[in-house]
Amino acid sequence: MIGTSKPEYYFILVCIIGLHYLAPIALLYTLINLILHGFNIKATAYGVPLIIEIIAVAESLFFLCVFLPYKSYLQREAKHPNPPSRDEREELFRLCNENISDPEVYLRKWFLGAELEDIRKDNVKEFFLWAFFNRGGPPGDDEDELDEMVSATETLLGQPIEDGRGSAKCLRLTLDEVKMLHRSLVWYMCVGFVDFLTYMKLLYHGFHFHRTKLTRFFTLFPFRWQSLFTKYHSPAKHTTYWHRPHTSTTRLPVVFVHGIGIGYYPYTNFLNEINSTAGLGSNDPNEQIGIIAIEIMPVAFRITHHALSKDELCAEIDQILLQHFSPSQKFVLASHSYGTVISTHLLKTPSIAKRIGPILLVDPVSFLLHLPDVAYNFTRRQPKHANEHQLYYFASMDIGVSHTLSRHFFWNENIIWKKDLEGRKVTASLSGKDLIVDTLAVGRYLGGRSESTFSGYTDEEPEPVSLDRSDSEPSLLRLRGGGADSVEPHDDWKYRTWKGTGIEVMWHKDLDHAQVFDNATCRRKLISVLRAYCESG
Structure with a gap:
């Protein structure tokens, strides 16, 4: 970025x-x-x-x-998964309400900045039908449950919501139009060239590319000519990946999933330095940490098949894991941005979850996904600054990315809560200037209670906390982003020592989304955590 x-x-x-x-x-x-x-x-x-x-x-x-x-x-309607059961909806709704710090901003941002008086009960019911019932249309038999949800929302707001329907329009990602912008052939030539550079760099660093069947060669554009020359095959129908053999007898291997972008090019240094960084790696060829780097082509700026369902993708990843690891082999799971959604699915798949050891989540988007920031900032925010224009044109409006988020991104499947990580070693790396995620909210959620331990790997020195800040400013001022520059007296989680136990946070004050991979110092801190996890198991 x-x-x-x-x-x-x-x-x-x-x-x-x-x-x-x-x-x-x-x-x-x-x-x-x-x-x-x-x-x-x-x-x-x-x-x-x-x-x-x-x-x-x-x-x-x-x-x-x-x-x-x-x-x-691509404008075809999404095939929504079955809605959660009523008990599951009630639990999900409760967890969401318990983790909303500003109910007014929460509601208004889901309604694209509308004033509260324009958001009425029928508008809220329409939003809840999408959010908790995975559908649009009239309330039907769910009217009573929706009334209960609206009543709970009124309690949260501390004021009644007017009857009827207002002029506000809510963000319903999988029901709204799939918005995309044209990409020229010249752009796809650039993507193909970067893909070739990635191929050469990873080959040089000891990775092997595993392609799908050659009969699928023309199902991805720009074409990957290197597929014609590799002798390694993926056992999965759609999913390709990179593999570096695991030779260590004392360390766990790593499985990594990338985020939205141009594939693995931004991660090549990170993947190589897991084994080669001075002072961190081992020169012994028999003590190398194995790495499987999964490719998610629908979010890698290609024209290809649609994003797989969570069950289909998990099944294909499991095929890949079993090709290289024994059924009992544990591994360290690491992922970035959209890849943390895939990590969430793997953690919710029992046959795979039991093999997952420690976890590293970089710029995670799955925590507090009920908040509007990720959906709004990625798909609806009008860009003003350079990084926002880069995100909007090259990522948000990409054909494959837009279709994936608009027709295959079901937030209540993709969200993960702290309770889902109990008993696990987890580190979340957060960036203070993240233009997608409200990282302060995520940091406070993960670090706001005494049972969690937190990282000393912070790029920010503690500053005196000022309590003179006025809270009387209009809430709409905070609709623009995650509010990562605000100051609160309970942000000491940024400075606690990393211990390698429980849920922990790394805080990078001056970095934006994905910049941690470009900054050599911060990248090495990630690798230090990853290697510590590989050694501790």
Whole structure:
């Protein structure tokens, strides 16, 4: 993730404009040529390099014949999972309400910043139908339960909610339109080139790429030509991965899942340094920590199959694990951002959960997922700063990412609570300037009680706490982001010593989402924790 400086802002805008408007310009150029010259190649090529003509025609055909039909196809309704049972809904609703620090901001942000007077009972019921019943439409037989939920919300707000329907519109991720922006062929050529660089770097670092069957070669674009040259095969139908053999007899291997982005390129140094960082790694080839790095192609800026359901993906990952580990082999589970959603699914799959040892979650999005920040900041926030424009154009509006989040991201399946991690060693790495996650809320949730232990790995020195801050400012001022710059007297969890037991937090005050992998010092701190987990089991 880039920063927020003016040069970075202008740089990212130039990149976006150049990539986004290439297709319309190519289409206009091709249309004018057809009108003036028809299909006379010699006439259209006069004075213009042939490569320009080829790019213009290719971009035009790609936009008309691939993007527009595919965009329409992806608008199909989501196949929602069965809703939780009534008892499960009541427990989920209770946990959500117990972890809402500002009920007014919570409700207004789910309703895209609407005023409270515009949010009425029917609006709230519509939101709860999506959130807890996995559907839209009229309340039907669920009216009484919805009334109870609305009543509990009124108690939480400390004021009644007006009857009827207001003008507010709520965010219902899997029911709303799938919003996406066109990607040029030039962009996909860049993605393919970065993918090749990743392939070469990981090969150099001792990893082997495991492809799916060659009959699936054309199901992913840009094509991965390296698939034609690897001798290693994935046992799964859809899921590819990287593998570094585990030779240590005293340490646990690592399973890693990446986040939304361009694949494993941003993680190559991290994966390599698990074994090679000076002072941390071992030069003994018989004491290397094995690594399986799972690829999630639908969120890796490709055109490919739709995101698998949690059960399908867990089954495929289990096939991969059993190919390299014995059924009783424990492993350290590490993941980043969207990958923490996959980690949540693995932890909720009993056959896999019993083999999961310590856990490292970097920039986790699964904690407090009932809060609107992740959904709002990733899909609805209008970008202003350079990092927000980067997130919006290159991630949020990507075809595969947008479809995955809008049709395959079911928050009540993806959320994880502290009670789900009881008895486990878990470290969550949080960044103070995270533009997606409300990291202060997550940190306070994980570290607000005495039974948890917390990390001394912090980039922030303790500052005197000022209690003169006015709390009378309008709540809407806090709708813009996670509020990670606010000061509270109970934030001592940022400075406690990491012990390697229980649920722990690493705090990086000045880093944004994913920047921990770019910062060598902070990256080594992650690796120190990971290696300690591998050694302690």
